[in-house]
Amino acid sequence: MTSSPDRYERDLALVRRFQGGEGNAFDALVEDHRREVYRLAYRLLGNHEDADDLAQETFLRAYRALRRFRGDSSFRTWLTRIVLNLAADRRKWVAKRPQIPLEFVPEEDFQEPMPAASVDPIRKEVLHQAVSQLPPRQRETLILRVFQEMKFQEIAAVMGCTVGTAKANFFHALKGLRERVRG
């Protein structure tokens, strides 16, 4: 999924069709966005089970609210906001479970092999730990920018802050990572 103008127009057209009574337009939206939603959920929660549950819940919430979607933001931005808010809610529930982002599910849990990792596994572990220890807003900004490849303007829209704040969050996230990894 990309955030190109074509993508934006296609999403909006599907939303309008759904609002006009075409139920299968929602299916198309799900098909288009499910992988990115799942990946974001996985980055935020750190395991397949929670990511799956969050992805399903995200689309269920989207389904409930889609008739009221006015298109003030892009569908992708709106959907991402739902993911982040649900993930934040979930973290309150599972606060006792320390693992958070970038964890890797054991290979045997999946039918397809894991992508080959091109980074040093020891350093990768340290990095995972460091990311999980970042303050939530910094961590979310980092994930949206690095993995979801969102522009700061879109991140600001998702997180309800200014572009400057989004950039500052990213800057501090990177600085925090550097300090933690250095240690």
Add this chain to the structure above:
Amino acid sequence: VADARLFPDRPSAPGGSMNTDCRNVRNLLPMALLGEAESEATARIERHLSECAECRAESDRHSSLLGTLSATEVPDPGQAYWSTFLPRLRERISKEPVMAELPAKRREWAVAAAVALFLLGAAGVLTLKPSPRERSRMTLSFLATRTSPDTLRQALDEVLPGSEPMQPVGTGRALEVPGFVELQRALDSLVPPEEGDPASVADDLSPQARAWLLKALMPDRV
């Protein structure tokens, strides 16, 4: 970013000691590495890096960090998973209340009816004179059992969208209904301080009604 202010035209300190240029460059390095710094700033950063070994090393470290981060991938759960994703979602959607499928006009009437019922019930309960705990129990019971939780949830979504995660708090329509905070305060006031927790008076409700109430009325507690 004011490039001219951030990059005064003066050479970096020889020998790599940190100066203002170094600090400015390091502040902009993350944006530059993402390709989001302005072109003039990028040129100045590159010029500075060619002269300053310490900042060049810092840039390499940032670059390496971002590269390592980018290289970590979420494992794909596989085709079997994706083939069940939409059917599972459809099944959950099929259990949603019919409300979501109603045409907008009818839905507005249904919402209005639910809100009116809610306000009527709340007003009626509030005018009674049993004990505070009894009143709060009656209020919660009314909300949970006299009105369909799903219908009332839809109503709250409409008039109090701050309770929905996908909408910022405070963007609700200007309807003459109690705000979320007021609603919480009213419920809190019904519970004597020594009994404290409004959640406790929902203990007698069905699990479904209780879960709904806690989520709708006290999202911060969930």
